Amino acid sequence: GESVGLHLPTLSVQEGDNSIINCAYSNSASDYFIWYKQESGKGPQFIIDIRSNMDKRQGQRVTVLLNKTVKHLSLQIAATQPGDSAVYFCAERGYTGRRALTFGSGTRLQVQP
Amino acid sequence: DTAVSQTPKYLVTQMGNDKSIKCEQNLGHDTMYWYKQDSKKFLKIMFSYNNKELIINETVPNRFSPKSPDKAHLNLHINSLELGDSAVYFCASSLPGLARSQYFGPGTRLLVL
Numbered sequence: 001g002e003s004v005g006l007h008l009p010t011l012s013v014q015e016g017d018n019s020i021i022n023c024a025y026s027n028s029a030s031d032y033f034i035w036y037k038q039e040s041g042k043g044p045q046f047i048i049d050i051r052s053n054m055d056k057r058q059g060q061r062v063t064v065l066l067n068k069t070v071k072h073l074s075l076q077i078a079a080t081q082p083g084d085s086a087v088y089f090c091a092e093r094g095y096t097g098r099r100a101l102t103f104g105s106g107t108r109l110q111v112q113p
Numbered sequence: 114d115t116a117v118s119q120t121p122k123y124l125v126t127q128m129g130n131d132k133s134i135k136c137e138q139n140l141g142h143d144t145m146y147w148y149k150q151d152s153k154k155f156l157k158i159m160f161s162y163n164n165k166e167l168i169i170n171e172t173v174p175n176r177f178s179p180k181s182p183d184k185a186h187l188n189l190h191i192n193s194l195e196l197g198d199s200a201v202y203f204c205a206s207s208l209p210g211l212a213r214s215q216y217f218g219p220g221t222r223l224l225v226l
Contacts, residue, residue: 034214043117043203043217044156087154093213100146100169101215103156 012110019077021107023090028071032093034101035064035075039086047075047088077109085111116140117218119204125224126194133190134221136204142216143209144168145187147179150201150220162187163209194225 013019025033031052036044050057050064050073057064063076073090087108091101117138126132138145146169147159161169165181176192187204201222205215 032213036217038154041220043205043219045217046214049214089156100158100161100171102158106154106156 009106010108010110012112013080014112015080015082017080019075019080019084019109019111021075021077021088021109023073023075023104025071025073025090025092025104027092027102028068030092033064033066033073034091035062035073036089036091036103037084037086038089038106044089080109080111082111082113085109117204117206117216119202119218119221121221122219123222123224125226128194128196128225130194131190131192132194132223133188134202134204134223135186135188136218137186138204138206138216138218139185140206140216142206143184144207145181145184146205146207146215147187147189148203148205148217150203152200156203160187160189194223196225199223199225 034049035047037047038044048057048059048062048064050066052068055066061078065074075088077084087106089106090104120135124132144163146161148156149159150156158171159173160179162181164184178190179187181187191198201220203220204218207213207215
């Protein structure tokens, strides 16, 4: 079936460095993608989204890149801070009449001081 | 003000019992969801309601029954709890129509003994 997955389960970076979290998706018909951040003990929190007619979108310290050719999505976090430590999920507009989001398996980002 | 709230936050119960989890959103959204997050952090949609009408019902045992008394509330009732039901259950809401960014509650941690 269709799936959204992440290459690295855990990413460890030094404070101040840039972080890149990757996500591969298999549904070529997906037209909308979202990155979520989930801190320990909390629900997922929206970070940034991108539509399939875009290659790049920037937010505050975050950038999402979309490569439809290879069905790859990435989240770049600039100047990573300890508060960025969390599990990050990518999600795509799902198959169920496009009313649902399909979530990837998550990447844990650990920021070392 | 809490946008999406869930009660209880923790729920420990014996196998075979029946329990309910409540969810309320004050965002004025028409669409609400229930997700299950397993021990590996995988998030999977269970149900979605739009304006009190069930629109998504994934492959979930019929021991799980959602109820939406009004568009601001979506409760989840679980009959005959099993060990495998232990997970974190998240409620979410969004604007109606095609799937888009969803706002998640803090989660209910269910432990079945």
